[in-house]
Amino acid sequence: MAGLGVVCVAVYVVIFLTLDQRQNQTLDMKREAVEHLLREGRGAHDLDSVRHLLNDFLAGHDELTLSVADNSGHIFLPPQRAASADVKVERFPVPLPPDLGGAGTASLAFDQSKDKELLLRLAWTLGFAAVGGSLVLSAAAAFGVRRELAPLRALVRQTAAVSADRLELRLDGRDQVEELQPLIAQTNDLLDRLAIAYRQMESFNADVAHELNNPLSILINSCDFALRRPRSPDELKETLQSNLEELRRIARIVADMLFLANAQRGAQASRDEVTELAELCAEVLDYHEGSLQEAGVRGVVRGRARASVDTGLLQRAIANLVGNARRYATRGTEVVVEIEPRGKEIYIGVINEGPEIPAEHLPRLFDRFYRVDPSRTGASKNHGLGLSIVAAIARMHGGKATAASVGGKTRIGFTISSGAVPT
Template sequence: MRRSITTRLVLMFAAAALATFALIGAALQGVLARELERHQHDELATTLKGLQYWIQTIGTPERWTRVQARMDALTPEDGSLRFWVLSDDPRFQYGKGLAEIDGLVREADGHGSNVMLPGQDRPFRTLSVRIPPFESRPAVRLVVGRNSEPYARTRETFLTALVALGLGAMLVVAFAGYWIARVGLRPLQQLSQEAQALRPKTLSQRLQAEALPVELSALAEAFNGALARLEQAYAQLEAFNADVAHELRTPLANLIGGTQVALSRPRAAPELQEVLASNLEDLERLRSIVNDMLFLARADRGEVATGLMLTPVAEEVRKTIEFFEFVLDETGGQVRVEGDLTAQAQLERALFRRALSNLLQNAIEHSGPGTVVTVTLREEADGTWIRVSNPGAPIGDDHLPHLFDRFYRVDEARRGQGEHHGHGLGLAIVKAVAAMHGGRVGAASADGINTFGFSVSAGMATRED
């Protein structure tokens, strides 16, 4: 069962309060016990010294009766304070159970001990002193004992009060902690309510982070950032669905229209062959779109390039350019390779050629006849870069970050003399191939030259000596 934050805070407040009060109570109990023991010792020492001074001046059995009368007067009725005088001469003895006391009390002068007397629930705290002989009186040992019962009851009463006060204080802290937690977490509850009010149609809304405490404002800002990314992804998904529908609608409409026209009346075999050839072109276009979308879906799931081989990059570039010789002959264009021609990289050749083919096709289609397209190879800190540059109309800075998005086109900025036959996924595939090789993509437009490129990871790239 999950507990709320309020419950956890209350329990932590209560546990902290209980631990604090327990430590304070233990310290106070120790201080009280030491003070009571000191008080008991001081009381016994005072009584012992008074009797000692008086006994020292008594040296005959006749005067000893005064000592006995004095100790009888000092002994309370409840027997909480008792006196014993131990002596070899029975005439100078005093107290009950002298034999037991003589066997129990062995401490040096001024040092006390606890003596458990018969019939008592608590021990007696005792002090004793040896009094030297005087006249006819031999040496005697005076013992003063105080029952520890009152002191023990005081400690027990104090401990009971401490426990009761500690538990009461813990309850007070728990209730106060509950109120503090509720008040302190109120901004979090408001934040949760705002988040629950968000709907797919209201993704443009943001949480109000300005009025929140510092600890929650960072969370709200992070959540707002996630909302912004979600809104962008949602908008891209909607645009993607619309673009897919648009891209598929045209060849499907051509297929349906051409087939309906062909079936509207009897046709000769050559006419039907022409219709089938036209339908085949549209079907191949559909297959190309579907294959590209499946490839991008695999890339989105985190698929990486396999079968990597250490390959000279310039050699793969030249082999890829050979596929465009027929197109270049028709347009009178050229492709020139520059830069680090000895660079090598770990590549999956098929993917690399596919990405470079898309860049070359993009450059040739958006360049005029006789244009020179440049492929530049560079070893940089973040990897090996392959950039394809061609003359063309400038591209706005606001478009550059989105050129590798799916179905993103800037027709007004990329209009060339040739017809653009792509379906808006070529540069997105370049981005996916770069990601599969641990690299990045980039685009630039300056001084009438448009450049598109991708890289492979620096960790995968090497260079020949």
């Protein structure tokens, strides 16, 4: 409406100025014509002839009226018709016959009433055009916007249909404009990640319940059995020792879960002084020497590098990898802790010879509570968080965990970011 209003006002002003200019030009032309008639008129030597000459001149000009007075102010040629209130008057001296004094003053009046009526009709027309045009344009714009936004509303309905029990739904971008395609693709990718995360969360909750249910059931059954009849102090002591082992297992599970939760919230490793990684790995192997001998394998460290790391966390990650390799290594083979500088990163991995891990399991080895063996063999000793902790410690050091299994050898390790120069 503002735009149309400005246009209408501009049109009105232009026409108003045009009419005013036309009136002025008309008065100037008629003034010159009157002066010329009185100056060049022949036979106009008396009052009647002057009147007749001027009346003939005004014939056909209804918007003009003319009056002439001599120098004494006597009007000898009064206006031919009554003038309206809206007139534009131009007064100028004119020559007269000698018997009329030789000179006088003429008043030429232009009737503006018709032009003002025209301007009034124009103002109403432009006003209605501005209002009506604004309404028409608004309605057309509303219809056009509603039609163009229909696909977007369809996207809103599709998004609203996605819920926890319908995570397979995705946004359909076939009927959408090109500008929305990147947003739709990113939203679908986000829904894919959310679906994966939600399934992992459900699996995690089930695994947590399963891992905690076993020791809790053992504790409840043990206490219930001990209370059924009087027990000797030795029997009660044995029961308490068994319960204490299960409580420690629960405590380890809870502690590991708290560690993973802190790591997931973005906790970073505290960097100690530069450490010789080969010596640190050797210390871990020394600690596991008894279990390695019991499994019939030998621990070896290969490679050297120095880096600033959180010694305690790194020892924990390496210990988890060594323990995992020991469980699956073939007797009589070596468990190799490998240290390999890679530019600004250092790779630490543990290699064992034994059964290959199927390729479909490798991407999920570092998921919490994930086991390649769905029967949960050995779950009483290993609750499935070891490799998840390894991945978390790698992230806390600015690296990532990796796994590969081919040719009868399994290599599981991680990288840490460090600017240290290898030795």
